Amino acid sequence: MLGKTYPGQDCSAARALEIVGERWTLLILRDAMFRGYVRYSQFTESLGIATNILARRLEGLVAAGLMEIRTPMSRSDHVEYHLTRKGLDLKPVIVALTQWGDAWLGPGPVTFRDAATGAEVSLGFQTADGRAPEVGAVVARRRTPPTI
């Protein structure tokens, strides 16, 4: 079996990828976030992936707390996979990938909007005082240890 962990990587991005880095996982989340899909059959139809892989990915997402299983009262023979807040919070990752694809591979079929107002939404860097640094200006710095 292919490894999916990144041992020795003290890095939040690496740990996030241990959960969502496997093939198909982010597209399952995309379908759940932006298409409202909750049923196995919806994901199968959208993604066209082997059922054993889809089952394993959904199981992984539930185990990691990104999705939860619900059984609708009206259809007790069905299970649904609903995003948790933890799963929903990955929305910026999908949007970041989409924006990059739009910019560098050609515009895709969707834009992102504020549901309340319809205004176009983008994802960008910002500082607490409201500036928007260029991508090249954003650097990583070791977190200052808390003073005790």
Added chain:
Amino acid sequence: MLGKTYPGQDCSAARALEIVGERWTLLILRDAMFRGYVRYSQFTESLGIATNILARRLEGLVAAGLMEIRTPMSRSDHVEYHLTRKGLDLKPVIVALTQWGDAWLGPGPVTFRDAATGAEVSLGFQTADGRAPEVGAVVARRRTPPTI
């Protein structure tokens, strides 16, 4: 060989993942973006991955135009892998994964800063008129076809 494309997915995120979705690729980009690594030996040491996999990933990044090979004048026996603008523009993907990891898996070792001012930088949703919609309010809408 494991497939890496997502045929039938008319989606910029899926197309982006065809390029950066393979295991290790985003961590190589992280090292290039935030640690300034350019040499094969730096990536090997940082990631601890098999040399054939690293070679294949770097080759893929060069082929996709995310990195370019340079030979430093002083060391003509060395090659270096430098991010292109296309590669650098994936920074928000790494930051989005990091922010999610920090929030949901526990704080990691780094924060992001504006190199010019040292101000902490975050990645967030914003509208053209300066509002910051909640993650749940951001929806995907089919792009309006251009009127001719």
